[in-house]
Amino acid sequence: MAETKSRQSFRSKKPHKEIRFGSYVLGSTLGEGEFGKVKLGWKKDGSQPSQVAIKFIRRDSIPKGSEKESKVHREINALKRLSHPNIITLEEVLQNDKYIGIVLDYASGGELFDYILSQRYLKDSFACRLFAQLISGVHYMHSKGIVHRDLKLENLLLDKHKNIIITDFGFVNSFTSSNELMKTSCGSPCYAAPELVISNDPYEARKVDVWSCGVILYAMLAGYLPFDDDPQNPDGDNIARLYQYITTTPLTFPEYIEPMPRDLLRKVLVANPRKRVTLKEVRSHQWLSQHAPFLSVTPIEWDKNHKNSTKSSSSQHINLTNKNHNRRYSLIDTASTSKVLPLPPQTSSNHAVALPSSASSQSISEQVNFNPRENHQRSDSIQSYSSASLALQAVFDANDYRSQAIPSSSSQHSIDRLQRDSEIRKSPPTVHHSLFSTQQPHIPRSTTHTGVSSIYSSSNSLPKHPIIEESPQKNTSFQPISSFAIPKIPDLHVANSKLPGPGTRKPRPTSFHPRLYPSQDTSNQIISSSTAELTQTFGRTDSSSSATSFTNYKISDPSVDLASAEGDIITPKSPTLIVAETIVKIPTEKLDHNLHNETDIQSKENNENLAESDKRRSESSQSKRTNRYSAIIAAESVIDKFFGSSSPNEPTQIPEVARSNSRHSSVRSSSSKPSASTNPLRTKNTSAYESSKNTACNKQAQSTASKSKRFSFLSFYSSESSPLPESHSTSTPAHLPTPPAVSRRKVLETSNAVNITQNASEIEPKQDSSVIEYTSFEPKKEPSTAKKVMDFFKRRSMRIG
Ligand SMILES: Nc1ncnc2c1ncn2[C@@H]1O[C@H](COP(=O)(O)OP(=O)(O)OP(=O)(O)O)[C@@H](O)[C@H]1O
Numbered sequence: 001m002a003e004t005k006s007r008q009s010f011r012s013k014k015p016h017k018e019i020r021f022g023s024y025v026l027g028s029t030l031g032e033g034e035f036g037k038v039k040l041g042w043k044k045d046g047s048q049p050s051q052v053a054i055k056f057i058r059r060d061s062i063p064k065g066s067e068k069e070s071k072v073h074r075e076i077n078a079l080k081r082l083s084h085p086n087i088i089t090l091e092e093v094l095q096n097d098k099y100i101g102i103v104l105d106y107a108s109g110g111e112l113f114d115y116i117l118s119q120r121y122l123k124d125s126f127a128c129r130l131f132a133q134l135i136s137g138v139h140y141m142h143s144k145g146i147v148h149r150d151l152k153l154e155n156l157l158l159d160k161h162k163n164i165i166i167t168d169f170g171f172v173n174s175f176t177s178s179n180e181l182m183k184t185s186c187g188s189p190c191y192a193a194p195e196l197v198i199s200n201d202p203y204e205a206r207k208v209d210v211w212s213c214g215v216i217l218y219a220m221l222a223g224y225l226p227f228d229d230d231p232q233n234p235d236g237d238n239i240a241r242l243y244q245y246i247t248t249t250p251l252t253f254p255e256y257i258e259p260m261p262r263d264l265l266r267k268v269l270v271a272n273p274r275k276r277v278t279l280k281e282v283r284s285h286q287w288l289s290q291h292a293p294f295l296s297v298t299p300i301e302w303d304k305n306h307k308n309s310t311k312s313s314s315s316q317h318i319n320l321t322n323k324n325h326n327r328r329y330s331l332i333d334t335a336s337t338s339k340v341l342p343l344p345p346q347t348s349s350n351h352a353v354a355l356p357s358s359a360s361s362q363s364i365s366e367q368v369n370f371n372p373r374e375n376h377q378r379s380d381s382i383q384s385y386s387s388a389s390l391a392l393q394a395v396f397d398a399n400d401y402r403s404q405a406i407p408s409s410s411s412q413h414s415i416d417r418l419q420r421d422s423e424i425r426k427s428p429p430t431v432h433h434s435l436f437s438t439q440q441p442h443i444p445r446s447t448t449h450t451g452v453s454s455i456y457s458s459s460n461s462l463p464k465h466p467i468i469e470e471s472p473q474k475n476t477s478f479q480p481i482s483s484f485a486i487p488k489i490p491d492l493h494v495a496n497s498k499l500p501g502p503g504t505r506k507p508r509p510t511s512f513h514p515r516l517y518p519s520q521d522t523s524n525q526i527i528s529s530s531t532a533e534l535t536q537t538f539g540r541t542d543s544s545s546s547a548t549s550f551t552n553y554k555i556s557d558p559s560v561d562l563a564s565a566e567g568d569i570i571t572p573k574s575p576t577l578i579v580a581e582t583i584v585k586i587p588t589e590k591l592d593h594n595l596h597n598e599t600d601i602q603s604k605e606n607n608e609n610l611a612e613s614d615k616r617r618s619e620s621s622q623s624k625r626t627n628r629y630s631a632i633i634a635a636e637s638v639i640d641k642f643f644g645s646s647s648p649n650e651p652t653q654i655p656e657v658a659r660s661n662s663r664h665s666s667v668r669s670s671s672s673k674p675s676a677s678t679n680p681l682r683t684k685n686t687s688a689y690e691s692s693k694n695t696a697c698n699k700q701a702q703s704t705a706s707k708s709k710r711f712s713f714l715s716f717y718s719s720e721s722s723p724l725p726e727s728h729s730t731s732t733p734a735h736l737p738t739p740p741a742v743s744r745r746k747v748l749e750t751s752n753a754v755n756i757t758q759n760a761s762e763i764e765p766k767q768d769s770s771v772i773e774y775t776s777f778e779p780k781k782e783p784s785t786a787k788k789v790m791d792f793f794k795r796r797s798m799r800i801g
Contacts, residue, residue: 020044021054021101022094030106034170035061035072040106051106052091056099071170076102078146078169083306084299086137088157088167107165109158112220116153121223124258126162131217132291133164138209139279143299146172147205151212152191153219173205190225190236191215194271197243207273210282214268221257226269247271260287 019026024041031038035057042051062069079090089105109115112130116122122130134156141148148155148169155168193211195203218226225236229252233241251269253262264285270276282288283295 018044021056021096021099022103024052024054024101024103026054031111033168035068041103049091049105051108053104053106054094055102055104057102059095059098059100062100072100072102074172075169078141078172079104081144081146082141084137084140084302086133086164086166087141088165088169104167105159105165107157107167108160109162111154112156112158112164112216113153115158115162116220116223119223121256122220124221124261127217127220127261128287129291130162130164130220131213132288132295134166134213134216135279135283135288136295136297137164137166138213139283139295140299140302141166141172142206142209142279148172148209148212149205150191151209151216153216156216193273194243194247195273197239198247204273206279207276210268210276210279211273213279213282214265217261218265218269221261221265222254226251226265260285263287 021041023043023045025044027040027042029037029039030053033055035055038053038055040051041054043049057072062072076090076093079088083089088107091103091105094101094103134151138148138151146169148166148171150168150171151166155166157165157167159165191212193203193208195201196208215226227242227246227249228236230236230241230245230249233245236242251266253265257265264282264287267277267285268282277285288295
C-alpha cells in the first residue's frame with residue numbers, strides 16, 4: 001500500500017517530457033488539416049514570436065513529385081511573398097527526418113466559421129469591418145499575381161482582436177496581367193464560383209476569389225450560405241442542381257441584412273463572371289466607405305511598411321534569425337522616432353473614419369512609424385499583439401494621425417494608452433464594431449466625407465492594373481510560384497475529376513453536405529434540363545461543351561495536380577525535399593522551392609517524442625472514442641460508408657463514377673434520397689444509419705444508434721430537429737433579431753445549438769517550462785462531444801479539386 005502510494009507520488013512528481021520541434025516547445029493541437037495536426041508552439045526562451053501555430057506534415061505523406069508536395073510548396077512559397085496584416089505570417093519552415101513544420105503566426109481567435117456559429121450571424125458593422133479586411137488581403141495577394149482559389153470561412157482565422165487572418169494557401173496559383181485565365185477547378189463546392197463548376201472554359205482567376213468573398217460575406221451576415229433555399233434540392237446535396245439554382249435564381253436575403261450590403265452582394269454573387277464586379281469595384285462600394293482609409297492602403301504601401309519596419313528593427317539589439325521575426329518585432333521595436341503614435345483607438349460604435357481628401361495615400365506608409373521607447377513601455381502587453389493587429393493599428397494610427405493632425409503624443413499619453421490597452425485586453429471578448437478591433441477610437445464621421453468615390457478620386461493611388469505594382473518576378477528574395485514543380489497533367493476540369501475518398505477529409509457544414517453526390521441518373525437529368533439555360537446565362541454558343549461539362553460533372557480528385565492544368569501559369573520543375581536526419585531550420589528568405597538543410601539541429605529524441613506522442617494520442621483517443629463517443633464512431637461509420645470506405649465490399653458503382661473514383665466508396669442511389677416532405681434530418685439520419693448497417697458498419701456503431709441520433713453529424717443540419725438538449729442551446733444574442741426558422745440549412749445558426757467556439761485560453765500553454773508537462777501535448781481538458789463532432793467535420797472538409 002505504502003509502496004503504491006510512494007510510487008504514485010513519484011509518478012506525479014516526475015517531470016513530464018517536453019516535446020520540442022526545433023526551438024519550439026509544442027503544446028496542444030489547434031486543429032487538424034489535410035496534412036495532419038496543427039500544434040501550438042512557443043519558444044522556451046521567451047523570444048518572439050511568443051506563440052506560433054506549427055503545421056506538421058509527415059514527410060512520408062507527401063511523396064516526391066506528388067500533388068500534395070506541390071501543394072505544400074505552393075503554400076510556403078506564396079506565404080513567403082505575402083506580407084499583409086490580414087494574411088497569415090509565415091515565420092519559418094523546419095523539417096526533420098519525419099516532419100516538415102510550417103511555423104505560422106498563431107491566430108488565437110480561432111476560425112471565423114466557429115465565431116459565426118457562436119453569434120448566429122454577425123452585426124452589420126462587424127461584418128463590414130471583417131469584410132474590408134478580407135478584401136484588403138485579397139486585393140493585396142492579387143496585386144502580387146496570386147489567387148487564393150479556396151477562400152471560405154474555414155480558411156479565415158481571427159486573431160485575438162478579431163481581425164481576419166487569411167490562411168491555407170494550398171490552392172493558390174499565380175497569374176500574370178497578360179494571362180489571367182486558368183482552367184483548374186478547385187475550391188470548396190459551396191464557395192466555388194459557378195464558372196469553376198459548370199464550364200470547361202478558362203476562367204478569370206481573380207473573379208473566382210471575388211465570388212468566394214461574396215459567399216463569405218453572405219454567410220457572415222445571414223448565418224447561412226446563399227442559394228440555400230431550393231425546395232427541389234433542400235439539402236443542397238445535388239451539386240449540379242445547386243449550381244443550376246445559383247445561375248438561375250435571384251439572390252434572396254433574410255430581412256435582417258441591410259440594404260447596402262444587399263446591394264453589394266447582388267453585384268458580387270453574379271453567376272456570369274463577366275457581369276460580376278471586380279475587386280476594385282467591391283472596394284469602392286458605398287457599404288465599405290467607412291473603411292476607405294484602410295482599403296486605400298495600396299499593396300506597395302503594405303510592402304513599404306513592412307520593409308521600413310524590417311530595416312528599423314534590424315538596428316535593434318534583437319537576436320533575430322529571419323525576416324519574419326524582424327517583421328513581427330519591427331512593429332514593436334523600430335528605431336524610427338520620427339513620429340510618435342497618436343492616441344490609441346477606442347472602442348466605438350461609430351467606426352467611421354474620416355480621410356481628408358487632400359491626403360495622399362503615399363503619406364500613409366511614411367507615417368507608419370513607431371516609437372521604440374513607447375513600445376518598450378508597453379512591455380508585456382505588447383507581446384500579445386499579433387502582427388495583424390499591430391500592422392492594422394499602424395495603418396489606422398497613420399490615418400488617424402493624418403486626419404486629425406494630432407501632434408506627437410507625450411510619453412504620458414503612451415503610458416495611458418498602454419494602461420487602457422491592457423484594460424481592454426483584460427475585458428471579456430465582445431463583438432467589435434470597428435475596423436481595428438477594440439482599439440478603435442471614436443472619430444466622428446467627417447462631414448466632408450462623401451463616400452468612397454470622392455476619397456478615391458482625391459487619393460487615388462490604387463493601381464489600375466494591380467499586377468504592375470510589383471511583379472512577383474521582381475522579388476528576387478522569393479522563389480516565384482511559377483517555379484514550383486508541378487507535373488504536367490491533362491486538364492483537370494470537373495469533367496475529368498474524381499470523387500474524394502478515405503484519404504480525404506470529410507465535410508463540414510459550410511463546405512459540404514452529407515449527400516453531396518447525386519446519383520448519376522438524377523444529376524444527368526437535371527444537368528440536361530438545365531444546360532440550355534446555363535449556356536444562355538454564360539452566353540455560350542458552344543452548347544455541347546456545356547452539356548459535356550454538366551453530364552460529366554464529378555468532384556475532382558485532390559490527389560491529382562490542380563494547378564498544372566493547361567492555362568495555369570506554372571512552370572514545371574522538379575520539387576525536392578531534402579531528407580535530413582535532423583531538424584533543419586529554414587529561414588523563410590532562404591527557402592524556395594527546395595528546402596535547404598541548415599543549422600539548428602534538434603535531437604532525434606524529440607522527433608521520436610513527437611511521433612510517440614501522436615501514437616499515444618491516437619491510442620488514447622481511440623479508447624475515449626470507444627468509451628465515450630461511440631455515437632461519433634457510429635456517425636463516422638455512416639460517413640465512411642458514404643464517402644470514405646475503401647472496403648472491398650463496397651457496392652457496385654455506376655461505371656463512370658467508379659472509374660474516376662479511386663477512393664470514394666459509394667454514390668448514394670436516388671432511392672436513398674429522402675423525400676423532401678419528410679424531415680431531412682431525421683430521414684437522413686435514419687437512412688444513413690440503415691445504410692451503415694447494410695455494410696460493414698461495426699457492431700458498436702449499431703448498438704449506439706440511438707446515441708448517434710443525439711450526436712450525429714446530421715443533427716447539425718437542422719434547427720427544427722436539433723436533437724440537442726435545450727439546455728445546450730444558445731439563445732440569439734440580444735442585438736440580433738431571430739432568424740427565420742424556415743431554412744433547414746441554416747447550418748451556421750443551427751450549429752450554434754452547442755457552444756463549440758474554441759476557447760483560446762483553454763489551449764494557452766503555461767510558459768513556465770518547469771510546469772510544461774508531457775501532457776501538454778495532450779489537452780488536459782477533454783473537449784466536449786459537440787466540439788469533437790465539429791472537429792470531425794473539420795477533418796472532413798473537402799473541396800472540388
Ligand atoms: N495559424 C494558426 N493559428 C491558429 N490555428 C490554426 C492556425 N493554422 C491552422 N490552425 C488550425 O488548424 C486547422 C487546420 O489548419 P489548416 O486549415 O491550415 O490545415 P490544412 O492542412 O491546410 O487543411 P485544409 O487545407 O483542409 O484547410 C485550422 O482549421 C485551424 O483551426
